[in-house]
Amino acid sequence: MNAPSPHYRCPLGRLQPTRPDVDAIKRDGWRDQGILVVSLDDERLDWIERELVKRIGERLYGRQGDGHVER
Structure with a gap:
């Protein structure tokens, strides 16, 4: 008889x-604290929504890869 040997756990x-x-954490952050985390690569966004998110990010934090944040 060829029975498999039990694996050691x-x-x-x-x-x-x-x-x-990660999506649950983002959802909870939005619902509980009003914090929105959005990736520009999110496929659920259309072009207009991506552009809006990009402009908001640039306004608040500067351009991507700039390394310099104006306050």
């Missing part, structure tokens, strides 16, 4: 962190 496996659901 290391007790340290419980200590490995689980990956958080």
Whole structure:
């Protein structure tokens, strides 16, 4: 009889962190604190929405890759 051998489960496996659901964190931040986190690469946005987000980001924080933030 060819039965599979049981795999040894290391007790340290419980200590490995689980990956958080990033979209859930963003959703909770928006709903609870009014903080919006948006990527310009988000496929759910159309061109106009991406451009609006980009302009808001540039107005608040400067251009991407500038390295200089005006306050």
